[in-house]
Amino acid sequence: MEKRRETRHRVRQLVNVSDKVGVLNDISRKGVNISLTSLPKERKIDLKLKLDGKDIKVSAIVMWAKRKLNYKEHNTMGMILVDPPQELIEYCISLDNKVITGADS
DSSP, rough: OOOOOOEEEEEEEEEEEEEEEEEEEEEEEEEEEEEESSSOOOOOOEEEETTTTEEEEEEEEEEEEEEEOOOOOOOEEEEEEEEEEHHHHHHHHHHHHHHHHHOOO
8 A cells, every 4th residue: 555645734624525514634635534423325525625714625535434333433534635626735735834834833
C-alpha cells in the first residue's frame, strides 16, 4: 500500500454528506475523514464543506469505513477526493503554511 504523502489537518466542523450531516475530522489535499451516525450505502458521495466561509462542493469515494456498535461512538469513513476544486487545495495549502510557520498554535 502506498504511503500517504499529503499532510492531514484536524478540522472539526459540520459537513453535508449526500443527504446526511456529519463531522469533518480531518482534511488533506487528497482526502477527508468524516464521522456520521449512519454510513451511506453508496461508494461515491457528494460532499458540501464550508471552508473559510466559502461553500465548496466536491465528490469523494469511500476508501474505508468503520461501523461502531456502541451508540456513544460515531461511524467513521476515509474518503479520497475526486478532482478537488482549487479553493479546497488553496485551503489545505494555507493550513500547510500555518504548520510550517508555527501560526497553528
